[in-house]
Amino acid sequence: MKIAVLVPDGAADLPLDQLDGKTPLEAANIPNTDRVAVLGATGTARMVPAGMPAGSDVANLSLFGYDPSEHYGGRGPIEAANLGISVPSGWTAFRCNLVATDSGRMLDYSAGHIGQQEAGEVMAALEEKLADEQTRFHQGKSYRNIMLIEGDYSGLECTAPHDITGEPLEGNMPEGPGSERIIELMKRSRDVLRGLDVNERLAAAGRPKADMIWLWGQGVSMELESYKERFGLSGGVISAVDLVNGLGRLMGLRPIEVQGATGFLDTNYAGKGQAAVEALSGDDFVYVHVEAPDEASHIGGIEEKVKALERFDSFVVKPVLDFLFEQGDFRLLVCPDHPTLISTLTHDASPVPFAACGVGIPEGGSTSFSEAEAREGRFRIEQGWRLMSYLSGKSPWPA
Ligand SMILES: [Zn+2]
Incomplete structure (x- = not known):
């Protein structure tokens, strides 16, 4: 049938x-x-x-x-699966948006729908400077990327970046168990991305810079x-x-x-x-x-x-x-x-x-x-x- x-x-x-x-x-x-x-x-x-x-x-x-x-358990593991990224048991997959911010506000949840090539350069910088044994960055499509982190962060409350356009970042940061680590990564991403070649090129072209990551949509490995x-x-x-x-x-x-x-x-x-x-x-x-x-x-x-x-x-x-x-x-x-x-x-x-x-x-x-x-x-x-x-x-x- x-x-x-x-x-x-x-x-x-x-x-x-x-x-x-x-x-x-x-x-x-x-x-x-x-x-x-x-x-x-x-x-x-x-x-x-x-x-x-x-x-x-x-x-x-x-x-x-x-x-x-x-x-x-969240969109992170589903998107990871679609990209062929396997989430190890005991790890959490986050959606890692590349976003544009301005004076502590969310300017654009997609960093101007950043191109695949530019996003690749940004993700490579993050993997080089922000990743460690417990934290990995994977390129996805445009601004929609994945971060894997060891541990169970499923109890965290995160805000979708497209829901806070124009709003201050403070007050919209992750809350709950493990939030310190995730907030730290988001804040440190600004130092990594500031002054990056690709961001200089985007700025020169009058386009939004990918000056920060926004982590949300997380879930532990999902087996069906x-x-x-x-x-x-x-x-x-x-x-x-x-x-x-x-x-x-x-x-x-x-x-x-x-x-x-x-x-x-x-x-x-x-x-x-x-x-x-x-x-x-x-x-x-x-x-x-x-x-x-x-x-x-x-x-x-x-x-x-x-x-x-x-x-x-x-x-x-x-x-x-x-x-x-x-x-x-x-x-x-x-x-x-x-x-x-x-x-x-x-x-x-x-x-x-x-x-x-x-x-x-x-x-x-x-x-x-x-x-x-x-x-x-x-x-x-x-x-x-x-x-x-x-x-x-x-x-x-x-x-
Ligand atoms: Zn639908």
Whole structure:
């Protein structure tokens, strides 16, 4: 049996006056996604456990079928996995942003989206002058790098640098057990980076300098049972987002690169749909994640969100559904990871609507895929990570 999970990131929303009281899913013309709801079961699933942050990493971990309250330990180890960096047992992986500061304030959490070459020079200087037996620096992508440090720093409270743009650094530093060491590294990084050649060049070009590191998003090494062991499935992940690919790698799934998959509104939807069909030709499983509806929500783009959902429907859901019908036994799930609300421009932790169809999945009487119909649907899955157990057949589909 072939199994496909299709994820329109942040698709779920609330009714909007600008859409005559409809949600973006209700306003969008999505006949293929509707068909999944008509042919199969609908309901809601809570992907973000109570008390956890409504991040895409937590929510996608649930959707992949792992309980975040048991397995999630921060984005650091997931990003490290995606970069092929193994976190030794007993060590902690931190996200190490290269940031630009000014007079003790956070100027830019990305050091002007520093280029790969420049970031490489900065990380090399840090590894040379700040690393020791217990502390290592690894280059990632642009401003998004990794620091590994021996010990368990998971109890530390750190602030994301993109949340404090323009704010003073003091008062936003890490707090809790072990914070002295982490703060010391952040402060010492300023001495290492001040006057560095690459920073002189950036300044001369009128660009922000990478004059400090900001450590956050930490977690201890994260080991997940592989997909093969857990669900008896092997296959691939299609996403432009590092965190989603990193989760896939931790589960032994193969990240499949698609040309023009940007993670933004202009992403290559058709390329993703095509890659999904190709993956399913050989493997039994594919997980397709499209970031665009989430991006549209973060900028309050109602029209863009509706358009992103329609493209996802035409260019991802349709080819996958058509292919699965042609080739035989299958199960298909369409489910956002979390709602992203146009009204707040941010993620929400409430349960998401889902629709699943295929062998052994009962018909539920829905007429379309929407938040309201899903709430009327037959299934209410409080531990959303169990949905994948049902879909894979590891557990029987609930009665
Ligand atoms: Zn998300």
